Amino acid sequence: MPHSRTLKSAFSVLGDLPAVMVVLVLLIVISRSNYLLFHSLVEGGIAAASLNAFAFAWNSRRFEHGYLLLIGIAYFFNGLLGFLHALAYQGMGVFPNHDGANLAPQLWIASRYLVAITLLVAPYYFRRRLPTAPAFAVLTVITTALITAIFTGNFPTCYVTGQGLT
Numbered sequence: 001m002p003h004s005r006t007l008k009s010a011f012s013v014l015g016d017l018p019a020v021m022v023v024l025v026l027l028i029v030i031s032r033s034n035y036l037l038f039h040s041l042v043e044g045g046i047a048a049a050s051l052n053a054f055a056f057a058w059n060s061r062r063f064e065h066g067y068l069l070l071i072g073i074a075y076f077f078n079g080l081l082g083f084l085h086a087l088a089y090q091g092m093g094v095f096p097n098h099d100g101a102n103l104a105p106q107l108w109i110a111s112r113y114l115v116a117i118t119l120l121v122a123p124y125y126f127r128r129r130l131p132t133a134p135a136f137a138v139l140t141v142i143t144t145a146l147i148t149a150i151f152t153g154n155f156p157t158c159y160v161t162g163q164g165l166t
Contacts, residue, residue, distance in 0.1 A: 066130020
């Protein structure tokens with residue numbers, strides 16, 4: 001029996017590391033044969049992680065401080081922008097009237113803007129309550145404005161074919 005206890009404790013120390021390593025190796029293999037599938041899987045995982053961060057933070061809404069809640073709500077919208085970014089990736093064909101080479105980076109940059117702005121504002125709510133409905137409204141307006149600016153051609157060019165990222 002001591003052997004099985006040792007084996008069990010070895011697995012408990014490793015935790016989920018073996019599963020994570022298998023997933024990473026599979027992603028590397030997939031990336032070498034089908035980059036579009038690889039990109040879609042990774043972006044889907046990122047969108048799912050963003051939604052999980054939102055769900056975790058949403059359960060903190062009764063806390064006295066709104067720091068975590070604001071970041072969580074922003075990650076909900078970050079997940080939405082990330083999902084659109086994955087759909088807009090060149091070769092997906094979801095938005096045929098838009099330049100996928102520029103559209104996907106624009107959506108990615110927009111999601112970085114959203115997170116950066118949130119991380120700058122969030123410390124204000126470290127010891128204050130966050131009014132949830134207004135926070136959702138403001139982030140909805142910001143996200144909608146970013147998406148509208150991108151799809152109407154009013155967002156800065158982020159990628160030029162033949163030159164790369166701007």
